[in-house]
Structures are given as C-alpha cells and as structure tokens.
Amino acid sequence: KKHLAFVQQVLDSAVAEKAVAGASCLVFQGGKEQGYFDSGMADIARGKKFRRDTICRMYSMTKPVTSAAVWSLVEEGRLELGDELSRYLPEFAGMQVCDGWKVGSAARAMTIRDLLNMTSGLSYGGAQDEAHRQTSLLLDEMNAAVGGDAPITTQDFVRRLAAVPLGFEPGTDYEYGLSADVLGAVVEKVTGMSYGEYLRIRFFEPLGMEDTAFFVPAEKRDRLAEEYARTADGELAVYDRPNLGVAYRAEKSPVFESGGAGLLSTADDYMKFCRMLLSGGRFGRKQILKERTVQHLRTQHISAAVQRCFDARMPHLSGYSYGSLCRILVEPAQSRMLGSAGEFGWDGWLGTFMLVDPANDLALVYLMQRTDCGLTPMSCRIKNIVYAAL
Incomplete structure (x- = not known):
C-alpha cells in the first residue's frame, strides 16, 4: 500500500x-x-x-461489457460463436468486400466469432479505400443526427452499415472498429429487449452497478x-x-x-x-x-x-x-x-x-x-x- x-x-x-x-x-x-x-x-x-x-463516459470500455453479454447468451445456448451474423441480422447476408477501391462479393459470411475478435472487416472509418470512406460517411451521419428530430436507431445503424463494403475478408485480418456495436444489435435480436435493458437485468442490477x-x-x-x-x-x-x-x-x-x-x-x-x-x-x-x-x-x-x-x-x-x-x-x-x-x-x-x-x-x-x-x-x-x- x-x-x-x-x-x-x-x-x-x-x-x-x-x-x-x-x-x-x-x-x-x-x-x-x-x-x-x-x-x-x-x-x-x-x-x-x-x-x-463521478460519472464518466466509458467509450470503448463498453466493449468488455458487450463481450460478457454475448458470452452470457453463448453459455445459455442462445447463440453460437460460429453462427453467421445474417442468422440474426439478415441485412448482413451477401456482404461485399473491398480490394482497394474495387468492390466484390465476400468469400465467406461474417460470424459472431469474427465480431468478438475484430476480424469482421468492419472499421471506424478512414480514407484509404471505399470501405473506410463509406464507414466515415455513416459515422458523420450518425453524429449529425444525434439530438435531432430523426436520430439514427440501432436498426437504422445495422441497415446502413450492412450496405458498406468490408475492409477485408472476414477472419483474415484484424481491424479495430464497429464490431461491438453490431454485437449489441445481435443481443437485442436474440433477447427481444433493448440492449440497455438486457445489460441492466443480466449484469447491472445483480452487480449493484446503480450508476x-x-x-x-x-x-x-x-x-x-x-x-x-x-x-x-x-x-x-x-x-x-x-x-x-x-x-x-x-x-x-x-x-x-x-x-x-x-x-x-x-x-x-x-x-x-x-x-x-x-x-x-x-x-x-x-x-x-x-x-x-x-x-x-x-x-x-x-x-x-x-x-x-x-x-x-x-x-x-x-x-x-x-x-x-x-x-x-x-x-x-x-x-x-x-x-x-x-x-x-x-x-x-x-x-x-x-x-x-x-x-x-x-x-x-x-x-x-x-x-x-x-x-x-x-x-x-x-x-x-x-x-x-x-
């Protein structure tokens, strides 16, 4: 001490x-x-x-909590790591993938495991190729809509992100990005609750995390x-x-x-x-x-x-x-x-x-x-x- x-x-x-x-x-x-x-x-x-x-914004320290939420569904048999994402979010079927500025069909589907390991091909944006450029535009739209009359919902986010090509074939590379946000949407689909409600019932209330x-x-x-x-x-x-x-x-x-x-x-x-x-x-x-x-x-x-x-x-x-x-x-x-x-x-x-x-x-x-x-x-x-x- x-x-x-x-x-x-x-x-x-x-x-x-x-x-x-x-x-x-x-x-x-x-x-x-x-x-x-x-x-x-x-x-x-x-x-x-x-x-x-003092109450603080956790930003990416939200991610370990999201990981725990996903694993809670795995241990209850409601989700499998090898499940294709499109099983829960059909918008992600038939994803496109980038090769520089060219776009073509992905060789395989994205899985829950890919999202947990940041090997999904999703990013936080940038300017190096079409995938990153379109992701940046989506995030700009989301920020602009916050607090307005028509904020982007989780469902809107999923639909728009699914239209953005991936930065690489799922499972072949690592890139830190929006994977955990998609997992939050998966939890909502599996549980039928809002993500915040599931976390409150499954983790925050049992742990006494009142703030x-x-x-x-x-x-x-x-x-x-x-x-x-x-x-x-x-x-x-x-x-x-x-x-x-x-x-x-x-x-x-x-x-x-x-x-x-x-x-x-x-x-x-x-x-x-x-x-x-x-x-x-x-x-x-x-x-x-x-x-x-x-x-x-x-x-x-x-x-x-x-x-x-x-x-x-x-x-x-x-x-x-x-x-x-x-x-x-x-x-x-x-x-x-x-x-x-x-x-x-x-x-x-x-x-x-x-x-x-x-x-x-x-x-x-x-x-x-x-x-x-x-x-x-x-x-x-x-x-x-x-x-x-x-």
Whole structure:
C-alpha cells in the first residue's frame, strides 16, 4: 500500500501539466480494496472535484461489457460463436468486400466469432479505400443526427452499415472498429429487449452497478464529468460534440445504444464488473457468468496469421494478443508495461483503462475524460506502479 502512493503523484502531475482536468484510480487485490486515488476536477467551470462517484463516459470500455453479454447468451445456448451474423441480422447476408477501391462479393459470411475478435472487416472509418470512406460517411451521419428530430436507431445503424463494403475478408485480418456495436444489435435480436435493458437485468442490477447506463438521469447529472480536449497551446477546452454516434450530453435514453462506446459508469461500478470477471463470474453469492465462460472470455482467440496483423496495427500493445473484445497479455517480456501473463482488459477514447489479472487476484480501474487518448502514459505509469507493488 505504501508503494501505491506513487499513483497519487502520477495523478497530481497529470493535472498540474494539464494532461487531464481530473482523474481517479481504484485498485482491488486479494479480495479487498488496496487503494483509491483521485486528483483535479471533474468539471472546471462548475468547480466540481473528481471523486469516486463521478460519472464518466466509458467509450470503448463498453466493449468488455458487450463481450460478457454475448458470452452470457453463448453459455445459455442462445447463440453460437460460429453462427453467421445474417442468422440474426439478415441485412448482413451477401456482404461485399473491398480490394482497394474495387468492390466484390465476400468469400465467406461474417460470424459472431469474427465480431468478438475484430476480424469482421468492419472499421471506424478512414480514407484509404471505399470501405473506410463509406464507414466515415455513416459515422458523420450518425453524429449529425444525434439530438435531432430523426436520430439514427440501432436498426437504422445495422441497415446502413450492412450496405458498406468490408475492409477485408472476414477472419483474415484484424481491424479495430464497429464490431461491438453490431454485437449489441445481435443481443437485442436474440433477447427481444433493448440492449440497455438486457445489460441492466443480466449484469447491472445483480452487480449493484446503480450508476451504469447509456444515459445519465436528471437526479445524477451533477456527478457527470465534463469532457475535455487538449488545445494547440496546451490548454484544456470543453469538447461538447457527439462521437461514434454517442451523445455528448447523454441526457436521455438513446435510440442507438452503442455496444462499442455508449456506457457511462463510475470507478466503483466498473470495479464491480471487473471483480465479477476476476472471481470467475461470481459476485458475492451470485454466479453472474459460469467460470468456464469467463475462462473463454479471457483467452486469446485470434490465429497466428491474424496475430501478425494485430501486431502491425496495434504496435503500442506489443506482447498482447486479442479475443472477446479484450487485449490479453501473452508475452510479458515484450510489453511496454509491467504485467503478468493472462492479464486482460481494455481502454477508452477518453483515456479510461481497466485490467483484470486472475494470476495476481488483481483488478484496476483508471478514469479520466480527455478526447483522443486511449492507452495513455498515465495509465501505463499507474500499471507499472501497481505491478511493482504486488
């Protein structure tokens, strides 16, 4: 615990250097909380400090939750990894695939496994070929529609995305993209519920995650952190625009509940989810997921050929593999951070970071709210401190 005090120094320095407005970190190990730290402001203009009940936009830290949701349906026999996506979302039958700027028919159908492993051919857009160009146009449309009179629903999203060609043949490459959002739509189709309702009943209520949802109700809005961007002169400015079809204000239940980026949560709430995974699916006396299911969720799933693609596309994650929407440490000596084999987790666009390490009975949640961050120097330093303290 004494060594963990260095975490506070990292947070304080990040705030002083205006790398973040505020941040928090929660460490759980050996069945108990080992340390909680925070620094700075959740909302500079309103003078609100960053606290452990501060509600943050998780962005891509939504993905491990979506993975758990999919695996819950697998363990109940309602879904199979090898199922073709078109079985649940017929719009995805007969997909087209890009070869540069040429478009032709895909050699095989996309499966649930492809979506879980980001080997689907779906992306987050770009300009390098027709697939990426059309994806960018779709995301621009979704952002423009947020908060308007005709927002794009989950069904609209699926229909429009299915008309966009894939960036590569399913299963042959790795690309981080909209796969988890499509999985959210699959969960809706299989369960007959909205995605948020299924997560609430299956995970959030049993885990006591009272502050986790796809929007923030009026009575909790004073706890919602502001979202900041770093300006060219090194200052922090409020960033008040939607991203990936996710509303900035998150005032009401959205018609598109993004399985890849839509959840909001707190350090304590998200730690409950991590503790469940850490305990082989158990939380207190409740078995949320079966132990074997969690073992599969935290296992590397991509092939050796796709691993080479992952290494090329994600050089900051050297030493890691991928599976079930999570990074999984397979070669600790190759990683830029201290860690142990089998540790898994993910991060988010606003710098949020989580990991679960069964070998060391450890879970870590780090929260901040600055755009275009992902894996930050702060989360790397904090991870090093925590592992050195073990």
